[in-house]
Amino acid sequence: MSDDSVADLIDGVLAGKPRAIARAMSVAEGRSEKASELMATLHRHAGSAHVIGLTGVPGSGKSTLVAALTRILRTQGKTVGIVAIDPSSPFSGGAILGDRVRMTGFADDDGVFIRSMATRGALGGLARASLDIVDVLDAAGFDVVLIETVGVGQDEVDIVQAAHSVIVVSAPGLGDEIQAIKAGVLEIADIHVVSKCDRVDADKTVNELTAMLGLGRSGKNMGDKGKPKWQIPVISTSAETGEGVEKLVEVIHNHYTHLEQTGEMQHRQRLILEMRIIKTAEDMLREKLLGERDGRLQELLESAFKRDTDIRTAACDLLDAVNGKTES
C-alpha cells in the first residue's frame, strides 16, 4: 500500500475506494512532495460537499450527536465523511478511541468514512492537515463532511470555523468553568444545539442561549445590503430518544440553502480558502525553521541563552536565514 503512485491514489479516491481514501489521508497529513502533488489534484475535484463543523465542550455529547446525525443523513441516502479531532495519549498508544467506539455502528457502511486525528505531537499544522483531509473526503464524493472538534483551543476553533455551517453543542448541567469556556465559542455558531434535552435543566440552557442571542449579536450573521438574515436557531436534541435530530438535519439543510441563495456561501468559501492558504504557508515555514535546528537556530539559541541576543532579534535572524536559503 505504501508504494501507491499518486495517480493510483487519485483514481482510488475519486472512485471512493476506502483504502485509497485512508492512504491518501496519511499522505496528506505529511509535508512530502507526494502530498503536494496529491492535494493539488484533489483540490480541483473538491468543492461539492456540504462541510459541517460541530463543536462543544467536553461532556456536551457532541460525538453522540455526530453519530445520530450520520444515521439520519444515511437514511436520506447521503454519504458522510467524518473528521474527528481527538486528543491523543502516549499511554494508550494513540488516540483515545472512546468516541469512535460509539460510532462502530457504521463499520460495515461504505457510505460513512471516519478519520480521527491526534491534536498533539504534530508540531503545529493541525488545521492545515485536518482541512486537507476534508478535501480528500470532499474529492472522494462524500455529500456531507462533518468536522468534530473540542471547542477549546485556537486551532480547534479555526478548524471548525472552516466549515460552511457551524453547530455549537451545549449540554445542561455542566459546571461553571466549563460554561465559561463554552462562552468563548458561542459566537461562531450558525446553529445552536442543546443536547440531553430529556434532562430537567435543559430548558434553562435553552433559555440562556436564546436570551444571549437576543442581546445584540453582530458580525457575520447580521443581514446587510437587504439580504435576508439568518436567524440562529436553538435546537433541543436527545441522543437517547432521537428527539430533535431530524429537526436539526432540516435546519442544517435550510442553512445550506440560505448560504447558497444569499451568496454567503461564496463569501465563506473565500474566507476558508484564505485561512487555509495562510495556515499552509505557516506550516511550510515551520518546517523550514525546524530544518535550522542543527544550523542557524542552534547558533541563535546559544546566543539567546547567554542573553547576548533577545528572542525577537533571534527570530528575525532566523527568518532571514531561512529566506536566504529559499532563494539559493
Place this chain on the structure above:
Amino acid sequence: MSDDSVADLIDGVLAGKPRAIARAMSVAEGRSEKASELMATLHRHAGSAHVIGLTGVPGSGKSTLVAALTRILRTQGKTVGIVAIDPSSPFSGGAILGDRVRMTGFADDDGVFIRSMATRGALGGLARASLDIVDVLDAAGFDVVLIETVGVGQDEVDIVQAAHSVIVVSAPGLGDEIQAIKAGVLEIADIHVVSKCDRVDADKTVNELTAMLGLGRSGKNMGDKGKPKWQIPVISTSAETGEGVEKLVEVIHNHYTHLEQTGEMQHRQRLILEMRIIKTAEDMLREKLLGERDGRLQELLESAFKRDTDIRTAACDLLDAVNGKTES
C-alpha cells in the same frame, strides 16, 4: 499612560511598579517596534524567576489551586506573578472573570500580579505573547511566575510546557470524555496533583495516576548518564481544607533543586528558548502574510477560488511574495 517612553517603561518594570508592568504587558502583547525594543531589554533582565506551569481540564479546580499556592508562597515571603490563559466571550465583553474573582483576595497585595489573557481573537500568536508576558513578570523581579492554562489545545499545551516545572491537575469524578482529553496532557507533568481530595472517589484517581506512572514512562523525566531521576509525585490537595498545598509547595521547591543540581534546568531553558524563537518567527511571518490581504494574497485567493491553483501552490507563492518584500 499610553505615551510612556520605552525607557520609562523599562525603569518602571525593573522597579516593580504595577502600572508600568501592566502597561509593558499591553505593549508586549502587540507587534510594534516599541514592543521589540521593550522586550529586547527586559529579556536581558529576565531569567531569575521559577516559572511554574499549571494545567488541567475544565472543572479540575486549577484556579482554586493557583490561589492556594499563591497564598502559601506569600507567607514564605515570595512574590508571585500569574499569567492566566482564559477564554474570552463577546457576550461578556471580554474575559470571563469567574476564575479571577476567586483571586481577589490579592487585590491589595503588590507582591501578587495577575494577568488574564484571552485565548481567541489574537490571530494566533498566543504562545508568543503569553511568554513575553512571563518575561515582563520575570524582569519585574517576581520570584515565582505561575502560568495557568486549560489543558486542551496545542497552543495551551505549548505554553504550559514553557515552564520549568509543570503541574497537571486532575480531579476525581469527571466524565469519561473529560478524562480522555486529560490523557493527552498527562505526559507533560513533572508533578501530578489530585484536587478535591476530600471527595470519596479521590483515591481511585490517585491510584489510576500512580498506576499509569508505573507503566514504563519514558522521555524527559527518565534518568540517564547516571543523573538522579526525578520521581514524578502524585500529590492530593483540597482547596476546601488546605490539605496538601504546603506539601505541594515543598515538592515544587524540590523539583527546582533537582533541575538545578542535575543540569536539567539549562536543558529546559534551551528547549523553552528554542520554542519561543520559533513561535516568534512564526508570529512575525503571520503578520507579513496578513499584510498581503490586499495584495498577493487577494490574487492567489481568487485563483484558488476558481480552482486555477491549489492551496499549497498558493501558499508557496505567498511565501515567495513575502520574502521578496522582506529584502527590498
